[in-house]
Amino acid sequence: MDFILKGIIFLLVSFIIFQLIRVVELSSKLSGEKDEISDKSNNINGWISLIYGVGYMLFFYFQVKWWNKLTLQAPASEHGVPIDKLWDTTMGLILVVCLLLQPILFFFIWKYRGNKKRKASFITHNNKLEIFWTAIPTVVLSVLIFFGLSVWADVTKKPSEDALVIELYARQFDWTARYAGSDNILGAAHVSAIHEDIDEPSANNPLGLITKSTMSKQIQAITNTIRKDSLKLESEFNIASKKKIESILAKNVERRQRYISNFVSADEKGLLEQGEDDILIPSGSGKLVLPVNKEIVLKLRSQDVIHSAYMPHFRVQMNCVPGLSTQFAFTPIMTTKEYQEYLKDTTFTYILLCNKICGNSHYNMYMEVEVKSEEDYQIWLSDQTETKNKN
Numbered sequence: 001m002d003f004i005l006k007g008i009i010f011l012l013v014s015f016i017i018f019q020l021i022r023v024v025e026l027s028s029k030l031s032g033e034k035d036e037i038s039d040k041s042n043n044i045n046g047w048i049s050l051i052y053g054v055g056y057m058l059f060f061y062f063q064v065k066w067w068n069k070l071t072l073q074a075p076a077s078e079h080g081v082p083i084d085k086l087w088d089t090t091m092g093l094i095l096v097v098c099l100l101l102q103p104i105l106f107f108f109i110w111k112y113r114g115n116k117k118r119k120a121s122f123i124t125h126n127n128k129l130e131i132f133w134t135a136i137p138t139v140v141l142s143v144l145i146f147f148g149l150s151v152w153a154d155v156t157k158k159p160s161e162d163a164l165v166i167e168l169y170a171r172q173f174d175w176t177a178r179y180a181g182s183d184n185i186l187g188a189a190h191v192s193a194i195h196e197d198i199d200e201p202s203a204n205n206p207l208g209l210i211t212k213s214t215m216s217k218q219i220q221a222i223t224n225t226i227r228k229d230s231l232k233l234e235s236e237f238n239i240a241s242k243k244k245i246e247s248i249l250a251k252n253v254e255r256r257q258r259y260i261s262n263f264v265s266a267d268e269k270g271l272l273e274q275g276e277d278d279i280l281i282p283s284g285s286g287k288l289v290l291p292v293n294k295e296i297v298l299k300l301r302s303q304d305v306i307h308s309a310y311m312p313h314f315r316v317q318m319n320c321v322p323g324l325s326t327q328f329a330f331t332p333i334m335t336t337k338e339y340q341e342y343l344k345d346t347t348f349t350y351i352l353l354c355n356k357i358c359g360n361s362h363y364n365m366y367m368e369v370e371v372k373s374e375e376d377y378q379i380w381l382s383d384q385t386e387t388k389n390k391n
């Protein structure tokens with residue numbers, strides 16, 4: 001409300017100023033003044049431009065001094081180092097050009113402000129000058145493009161065979177990390193195997209994992225639901241309610257059929273066991289834990305809309321697209337402890353965020369990331385396996 005009021009006031013004031021200028025213009029026309037810009041007006045405008053230019057450069061200097069520390073700190077991944085080098089080179093070049101040209105621009109506006117005694121010189125063209133200002137940007141931009149392409153090719157190169165594969169599953173509005181467990185293979189999963197039922201939450205399978213236990217649990221659950229609905233249908237006499245139950249029943253029968261065919265085809269391919277030892281860590285109750293100096297392949301999936309996995313300290317970002325599996329490979333080079341020491345901040349944690357506005361609780365899609373030494377990671381992983389086996 002406050003914002004709308006301020007907007008209306010701003011529009012009204014702008015309108016009044018515009019009308020006032022028109023009144024001044026019209027009245028000077030009526031009083032017979034020539035429609036010509038005076039030296040006095042040129043002088044005032046020249047000086048205003050110079051003062052603005054100086055203020056602008058001062059502001060530029062101080063904003064770097066005050067706020068540069070709020071930008072991202074050192075990269076915590078292997079590929080982050082060349083990415084930052086590319087960024088610094090590009091920004092460095094832009095800065096040099098900006099710091100050279102902006103002062104010249106404002107200085108010339110002031111120095112050559114309009115004056116009745118001065119006559120502008122007229123130049124049609126200058127070949128030397130044109131070659132000069134075409135060649136330099138061409139060379140500079142070509143170098144930047146080739147530098148950028150080579151970094152990109154390096155960042156997206158095929159990950160090695162022994163990389164650690166972790167799945168990140170996105171949905172409105174949380175993340176679930178899935179680790180492969182002791183067999184080092186992520187089990188099969190498919191959107192058609194997702195099962196969520198408020199009445200029987202024990203059989204829920206939000207990631208659509210296809211294993212013996214998930215499939216048998218959810219086939220059992222949906223069979224129970226179908227049975228209940230069939231009984232309801234028999235005792236229902238209202239035609240409208242009967243129709244409603246019938247349509248729910250038909251949908252559930254279809255779903256049950258789908259679960260069974262998932263189960264059978266995974267069984268035929270021998271895939272039912274692989275996912276049995278997978279470890280699931282939802283963002284609400286756990287962290288994404290990674291070993292240091294080990295290549296990690298994040299396999300990204302989404303249940304509903306497009307999300308984006310963003311880990312700023314590792315310079316990692318990749319979209320999670322429903323119906324598609326995307327991935328990003330990277331190698332963390334600093335443990336959380338080492339990064340805390342570097343920042344001199346013991347409260348620091350790495351983060352995983354969603355970087356695509358994906359709905360009204362988008363800001364909730366946050367997960368803490370912890371990078372541990374290889375040994376500590378193994379200890380953590382076996383702890384997770386133990387807790388899983390207990391449940």
Ligand SMILES: [Cu+2]
Nearest residue numbers: 307354358365
């Ligand atoms: Cu999201």
